[in-house]
Amino acid sequence: MNQLPIFHNIRFCLLGRTGQSIRFRYVPDPGTLEQRLFREVTKPVIPPINVNPVEQRLRRQEENRLRQENNPYRKFLIERAKEDFLKPMNNNMVLVFQQLCHKAREMVPVKNKLFLKDMHFKGFPLSILRWVLFFISKKCLFSEIILKRHMVNDNNK
Secondary structure (H helix, E strand, O other): OOOOOOOOOOOEOOOOOOOOEOOOOOOOOOOOHHHHHHHHHOOOOOOOOOOOHHHHHHHHHHHHHHHHHOOHHHHHHHHHHHHHHHOOOOOOOOOOOOOOOOOHHHHHHHHHHHHHOOOOOOOOOHHHHHHHHHHHHHHOOHHHHHHHOOOOOHHHO
């Protein structure tokens, strides 16, 4: 019989003349009888419910919304912003502007210039500002809060 030489890394079928490789794959040890019984007993009887991607996305959005609403730091920031916008102004002006992307050290000269003019900078995240301004404009009458309460009315002399 013509047989091919045996290499160290490749196993060949030694009985045939073709030298075809035998496929060896890893087969896990089935374990003891107790282990096999335990695996069979603990298999889920009801197959898991497949949830479509749209429903998964909606569930994740709802979880994120609830997580944001129940976030204590967010509640603190909202209350702080409401205080700053709705407190008596004492002839002070509130300027709301959208910050562009910047580093914290780039705001230091701006804060210093505002401080020299006796102005104070309070930074709130845009999501907080958006929510508070929505609250002010929708829940309360803006004219009642700002125009009547915080301005001197010269017509009543």
